[in-house]
Every structure is written in C-alpha cells, then in structure tokens.
Amino acid sequence: MNIFALDFPPVSHLFVWPDFLFTDTPIALNKTGLIYLISLVLTAGLFWAAGRRRSLVPTGAQTVAEVSIDFVENSIIMQTIGPDGRRYLPFLTTLFFFVFFSNIFEVVPFIQFPANSRMAIPLVLALVVWAIYHVVGIRAQGFYHYFKGALFPPGVPKALYILVAPIELLQILLIRPLSLAIRLWANMVAGHLLLVTFAVLSAALWGTLYVPAVLPFAALILLTAFEIFVSALQAFIFTILTAVYIGGSLHPEH
Amino acid sequence: MSRRLWAAAAVVVAAVALSASAASAAGETVGSCIFDETTTVKKLVDVDFKEVERIKNDIEAGEAKGASDREKEEAKKAKEEKDELVEKYETDLEGCVEAPNPIRPETTEIIWGGLAFLVLLALMTWKLFPRVKDLMEQRTQRIQDAIDDADRQRAEAAEVKANYEAELADAKAEAARIVDEAREQAGAVRADLQARAEADIADMRERAAADVEASKRQAIADLQSEVSDIALGAAEAVLGRSLEDPEVQRQLVDDYIASVGAGQD
Numbered sequence: 439m440n441i442f443a444l445d446f447p448p449v450s451h452l453f454v455w456p457d458f459l460f461t462d463t464p465i466a467l468n469k470t471g472l473i474y475l476i477s478l479v480l481t482a483g484l485f486w487a488a489g490r491r492r493s494l495v496p497t498g499a500q501t502v503a504e505v506s507i508d509f510v511e512n513s514i515i516m517q518t519i520g521p522d523g524r525r526y527l528p529f530l531t532t533l534f535f536f537v538f539f540s541n542i543f544e545v546v547p548f549i550q551f552p553a554n555s556r557m558a559i560p561l562v563l564a565l566v567v568w569a570i571y572h573v574v575g576i577r578a579q580g581f582y583h584y585f586k587g588a589l590f591p592p593g594v595p596k597a598l599y600i601l602v603a604p605i606e607l608l609q610i611l612l613i614r615p616l617s618l619a620i621r622l623w624a625n626m627v628a629g630h631l632l633l634v635t636f637a638v639l640s641a642a643l644w645g646t647l648y649v650p651a652v653l654p655f656a657a658l659i660l661l662t663a664f665e666i667f668v669s670a671l672q673a674f675i676f677t678i679l680t681a682v683y684i685g686g687s688l689h690p691e692h
Numbered sequence: 693m694s695r696r697l698w699a700a701a702a703v704v705v706a707a708v709a710l711s712a713s714a715a716s717a718a719g720e721t722v723g724s725c726i727f728d729e730t731t732t733v734k735k736l737v738d739v740d741f742k743e744v745e746r747i748k749n750d751i752e753a754g755e756a757k758g759a760s761d762r763e764k765e766e767a768k769k770a771k772e773e774k775d776e777l778v779e780k781y782e783t784d785l786e787g788c789v790e791a792p793n794p795i796r797p798e799t800t801e802i803i804w805g806g807l808a809f810l811v812l813l814a815l816m817t818w819k820l821f822p823r824v825k826d827l828m829e830q831r832t833q834r835i836q837d838a839i840d841d842a843d844r845q846r847a848e849a850a851e852v853k854a855n856y857e858a859e860l861a862d863a864k865a866e867a868a869r870i871v872d873e874a875r876e877q878a879g880a881v882r883a884d885l886q887a888r889a890e891a892d893i894a895d896m897r898e899r900a901a902a903d904v905e906a907s908k909r910q911a912i913a914d915l916q917s918e919v920s921d922i923a924l925g926a927a928e929a930v931l932g933r934s935l936e937d938p939e940v941q942r943q944l945v946d947d948y949i950a951s952v953g954a955g956q957d
Contacts, residue, residue, distance in 0.1 A: 457800065
C-alpha cells in the first residue's frame, strides 16, 4: 500500500503470522499462539510467586496479586453480582490477567503485537462466558424462569413483548457474546494499526526529512502510553461485563 | 543461576524468536508479494502455456487439415486449462492486495489460545488462586485478632483506670473526712478547754473576791475592835474615869462603830 510515498505493509501482514512450529499441522504454533502461552506462564508465575512467600507484609508479586484480587472482588464482583458472586472470583481474576497479558504485548518491545487482535481468544473467552452465564442462570432460576425472565422483562407493557422478546432472545444468545468478543478484538486491532502507522511514518520521515519525524514519533510515544491504558481497560471491561452477565443470570430482578 | 536470570534468558530467547518472525512477515509488502506471485505464475505460464500452445498449434494444424472429434475435444480442454491458469494467476495476484478476512479466527490460534486459557484456569482454581486467597484471609484474620486483642486490652486498662480512680476518690474523701473529724474534735477540745478555763477563771475570781471580802471583814472587825479599844482607852483617859458599867459602855461604842461601818459600806 502506498501512502505518502511510504511503503506500508498490507494490513494482513500486521496480523497474520507465519507458523514456526508444527507447521502444516492443526497445532501449528505462530506468534499469536506463543503470546497466549506466555500469558499463561506470566499469570501462573505471578500467582505462584505471590503464594510462595507467605509474609505478613506483602511485597512484589504478592502485592500485585493481592491488589488485583481485591480490585476484582470489591470493584467488580461486589458492584455487579454481590456477595454470592465471590465463588466466581478465581475465574474472573484469571480472565482479567489472561486478557490483560495478551493485550499488553502490544507495547512490549520486540514483540509488539496484541494477541487479542486475532479473533481466537476473544471468541473463545466470549463463548466460555456465554456458556457460564447460561448455566448459572438455568441453575439459579431453572430453565423456564431463566428464559422467561430474560425474554419477558417485568415492567414492560404486554403489547411490547412482541418486539422485546425477540430482541432479548437475540441479545442473550448472539449479541452479548459477539459484542464481548468484537469489542476486545476491534480495540486491539485499532490500537495495533495506530501504533504501526505512526511507527512506519516516523521511520519513513526519519529516513528522508529527519526533523518532521519528531511529530509522528511524539504521537507514537503518546499512543504507546494510551495503548497501555487501553490494554488494561479492555481487560477490565471484558471482566466486568462477564460479571454483569453472571449477575444478571443469578439475580433476575436486574 | 537464579530464577530471575532464567526468566530474563527465557524472555530474550522468546523476544528474538518473535522479532525474527515479525521481521520476516513485516518485510513483505504488496510490491514484493506481486513480484513473488508474478515470478511463480510466470514460471507456470512458461511451462504450461508452452504446452498448451503446442497442443493448440497441433490442433489448429489438424483443423486446417480437417480435425477429428478427439482433436477438437483436446483443443477445447487445452483452452479450458489455459483459462483456469489465467484465473489462478488473477486470484493469486488479488491475494497480494486483498487481506484475508481479519475477523475470521485461525483454528491453530484457537487451539493454542483456548488450551492456554483452560490450563491457566485449571491451575488457578486448583492451586494458585486459593493459596494467595488463603494467605490474604489469614492476614485479615490475624489483623482482626490483633485489633480485637488491642480492644480487649484497652477495655481492661480502662477498667483498671476506673477502679484506680474510684479508689483514689475514696481515699481523698476518706482523707477529707478524717481532716474534718480532726478539725471538729480540735474545735470541741478547744471549746471545752476554753469553757473550763473560763469556769476556772470565774471560780478563781469568785474565790479571790470572797477572800478579799473575808479579809475586808476581818480587817474591819479587827479595826472595829481596835478602834473601840482605842476609843475606850481614849475616852477613859480623857474622862479619867471608867464608866460606871464598862460592859454597857463597850456595847454602846460597838453599836456606834457598827452603825458608822454600815454607813461606810
């Protein structure tokens, strides 16, 4: 793609990575898959380190893990589900860290790729969440009451149910998981494209005009900081929406 | 080698592996892709098209001589093959500028990502998370215990202080009472002593007065007797003779003196 005489790589080349292990098999591993594995190792490592040194005054990994657990417990679960949502604390904490680490590689030098800009994990996680909130709802309220409460929300004039019920059905079956997955995926795609654009622009201008390269480079630095924020924010949004959906299934009055 | 060094080494190895693949992928541009495709397809065209052309020429030559059905069939087939090759050439070239649908998930990525998440979830729920959470709860319990303990001790201290203060107040009250009592007693003693002293003084004054009175009387009596003696003597001396009845005379004198004394009192 030629923009401002810049040789811009095709968009697919920013997201599709060649396999480097088990090539041409169903378990071929590429950069995206490797980042998922690193996220697994990092999250597990963080909590392993946090639980290893059992000191009264927490330091290092212990602080990070405990602050995060407190945050998920008090700022996510207690705000959306309530005290009976505490049993989902391990799941939601895992979700938060896995999404966050997969995102944050967007700004990690030499890697610089958000694994969630590929649809794989957003979709898998959205489907896991989809399954969980349905199972929770059916277990808490029973199949009939769960779907009745979801499709025919109380307080709506009876005639409107003709409109509301199909929309709600679409919502809980399709729109919720899709919006969950697409929100995360699209945010990370956009962030990655922004960073690449400004990086390519800086490099090209530096190669020819030198001085004007300062502007896109400054923008690149600011955007890098912004993308760190976005990485955490999207992980938070994914987690809190999951909690909201679980809460809605547990307590039909919402 | 410490764990941190191991971790650093692992990160460096991973970073090199990843940046290598990133460089190879990012180095490819639309132009290089088209060039690659053109080269491959050109080779293909060079080989296969020559064959196709040869067949076609053969057929045309045959047709000119009046071709058989088989030859016509072959010509048609050759033409189709050519069209197919052109189509493939076009598709491959389009592939250079047309990105694959970015929202379509890659199966291998789903497998690795899903596996990673499930393994992580299993590890977390089974071991990693409960350990950290237990630790936090133990700490909360310890702090709560410490606070409870401190509260209890504070309550005890307050009780001790209250007791002490009550005792102190009692002691003060007792001291005040004792002082008051002593003061009262002292007052009583003083009043008693004063009364007694006053009585003594009065007594003494009375006695002194009585003494004085007695002395006075005695003196008066002595004086009367003496005066009457002196008067009698003087009278006798002056008259030169005793009165006819001395006893009567004496009585007269005494009465006179007594009347004089009474008049003096």
